[in-house]
Amino acid sequence: MNPTPEQGARAVLGTALCVLATWASLLALTGLVAGSRWFAVACGGVLVVAVATTLTRAATRRWWAPTAVGATVALVGLVLRYGAPPGRPQFLPDLDAAGRAWATARQGVAVVNDSFVPMPDVRPGEMLLVVGGLAVYLLVDAAVLTLRVPAVSGPPLLALWVPGIVLGFPAGAAPMFWTAAGYLALLAYGAAPLHAHAGRLQRVGTATAAAVALAGTAMVAGPPIMDVPGWASLALPTFGDGPVGPLELSDDLDLRESLGMRSSQVVLTYRVSDPSAPQGLGAGDAQDDTAASDTTELGLDAEGATPAPAAGPAVDARLVGPLRAFTMATFDGRQWERTENEALEIWDPAALLSSDPRLVGTPPDPAAGTLAQVDLEVGALRERRLPVSTFPRTVTVDGQWGYDSLRDEVVGQRSTGDGLTYSMLVQVPTLTAADLRTTDVGTPPESDLYTEVPDSAHRQDIAALAAEVTADAVGPYDQALDLQTWLRSVANFTYDTRVPPARSSDAVWDFLEDRRGYCVQFATAMAMMARTLDIPSRIGVGFLPGERNDDGTYVVTGRLAHAWPELYFDGLGWVRFEPTPASQSGPPPAWADPFSGIAAPGSVPEELAANRPTALPSGAATAPSTASPAAEDQDDSWAPAAIAAGLVLLAAGTAVVLVLRVRRRRRRVMTPEDAWRALQRELARADVRWSDATSPRGAVREVQRAVDARSGRELDASARDALERLAHVVEQARYAPSPPEHRTDDLDRWVQEVRAGVRTALAQDAPAPVTTSA
Incomplete structure (x- = not known):
């Protein structure tokens, strides 16, 4: 069965977490590369690809589309930046640009092979670093938002740490902390229930209390632990200082x-x-x-x-x-x-x-x-x-x-x-x-x-x-x-x-x-x-x-x-x-x-x-x-780049709003089957699902059982009546020789009533069990 990707505001939140986790993981390479331009370019590239995947995910439910579009945008961007003729920009990719980009990538491999730590921040090496960052983001995005298995995002994030660890030049404690925090945020995102309102105050209170307790424990217990005999003799990890060599001039x-x-x-x-x-x-x-x-x-x-x-x-x-x-x-x-x-x-x-x-x-x-x-x-x-x-x-x-x-x-x-x-x-x-x-x-x-x-x-x-x-x-x-x-x-x-x-x-x-x-x-x-x-x-x-x-x-x-x-x-x-x-x-x-x-x-x-x-x-x-x-790299002005990035983000935001408005307009279903599929999507976001092989009447029972098991309450009368009506007209459309016609307004109203009733029921805390004395 095809995976059900995330959508809506929850998908936007997940994308933001994927971007932040990728940025944090890129910090792992700061101990290996001199300068910071490569980091700014890589972060910008990840952000552009993230916007592309977000727009694609808002426009279609095909699980493979966001990753495919993101990879295409990344490839085109790499060709335009690193395949442009020296001294002038290129706005449309062609075979010559692709050839120059490939030559730049090969030069980057030579730079990596020939360099000492820290590696110079030159364009060929920068290209490989940007490619690595984009690849990691696409893998993390696919794991978290497409496959909905955030734990799988760990290996891609860890991959960026492997070169520094192998060479003995990890970036430092702060990048390690932020990478770990990003991964934990992705795990928390995956573990959070889709019906976000259920028990929200209790979860927030528990998380806040745990964070305060952990920070307080560290502050109080840290100094005594450091004074324990033998602690200083432990082989704690170092974070990348000191030279690497030796140097030999090429013959x-x-x-x-x-x-x-x-x-x-x-x-x-x-x-x-x-x-x-x-x-x-x-x-x-x-x-x-x-x-x-x-x-x-x-x-x-x-x-x-x-x-x-x-x-x-x-x-x-x-x-x-x-x-x-x-x-x-x-x-x-x-x-x-x-x-x-x-x-x-x-x-x-x-x-x-x-x-x-x-x-x-x-x-x-x-x-x-x-x-x-x-x-x-x-x-x-x-x-x-x-x-x-x-x-x-x-x-x-x-x-x-x-x-x-x-x-x-x-x-x-x-x-x-x-x-x-x-x-x-x-x-x-x-x-x-x-x-x-x-x-x-x-x-x-x-x-x-x-x-x-x-x-x-x-x-x-x-x-x-x-x-x-x-x-x-x-x-x-x-x-x-x-x-x-x-x-x-x-x-x-x-x-x-x-x-x-x-x-x-x-x-x-x-x-x-x-x-x-x-x-x-x-x-x-x-x-x-x-x-x-x-x-x-x-x-x-x-x-x-x-x-x-x-x-x-x-x-x-x-x-x-x-x-x-x-x-x-x-x-x-x-x-x-x-x-x-x-x-x-x-x-x-x-x-x-x-x-x-x-x-x-x-x-x-x-x-x-x-x-x-x-x-x-x-x-x-x-x-x-x-x-x-x-020379032209030194003279690069960040002001035009910042303006261009702002315009791109503004255009992307406008496109998201337009897509969401179009989607809302299309919610008005035209046939019973349209209404049934729309209801199935809406309830899946509340983690209420049924198989396509389930009959409409069986789906009614599945929805009622799920609501009762999670909230301890039945659907209200209007929602239950709307669900049964919709299931009935779907059966007629599927099996009746001459199914009657139904107004699209009625179909859309039934979908909205069922959606609202299910969300209302799940947002209420389950009643405490009643105990009787013997």
């Missing part, structure tokens, strides 16, 4: 993948000091300890002004620049691959390591640049390459490490581990734009690796575009500067962690056409365009400088992982450029800054200082930042 960067794995764990902490300063006074002490981390990133002093030229460049993290772990030279049109070099060298800890062969093995020279002492400690980083400055530097580290002179990398036999310390004395050259402008490109070792451009259908298109962008440039430096400026321009490109679906076999050309991407796409595009101009290039992968603490130390987290291009100049070696927009990477190096006339790498022009980014740099190659996932 292949795929331009087709959206921004995935990101971690907020601390991977490095370090201190930068001036070795020429008086003992006990380092750079961190010479500057104001209250300087904010964003001004430190930009190389500004505590007042937001550039350092005084007379004092030379400030010895800080900005001067030392990003810390590079390794480089990549081999690109196949879609993916970078890291190559291994087994020919490692032992180096003198007091001598320089550099990409310039003329400096390797020489002692640091204060006359050749500014010296900076950097003392580092590794945190949750497991990497065989030691993060070092891109400038010439000495490296002192314990353990078995070798130097790859071809790639300027410090490589270990084992990975780094927590607590590993090492130090560098960095020699920062006084490199200027003028130095680069008068320098030709050089020929690095293994030069073929750094000049090869993948053979694709759009190779000539990329070369033509590079020539067009650099048409006015004179020399390789001006060409490189034009490429960087063109890519960094917000008028040309948008930083976006979502990679649109492929249009061709050349990922670089797709990026140049779509004009959206993150640091890997920006760095790759500049490197490949430079190669078409015969400038050797490669990709550096490492970490941005980090955030400065009050004690002068810098903290680098996994979210500051980054990729950038390096171009080879004769006599200068590999020189870093920064094509990724400033909102994610900060300002470019001084020698690559077209607005800077200051020679010191640690300086920043006043124009840039006045317009410094409002967000911390957070580009990412493999362990990207949890800062803004996409």
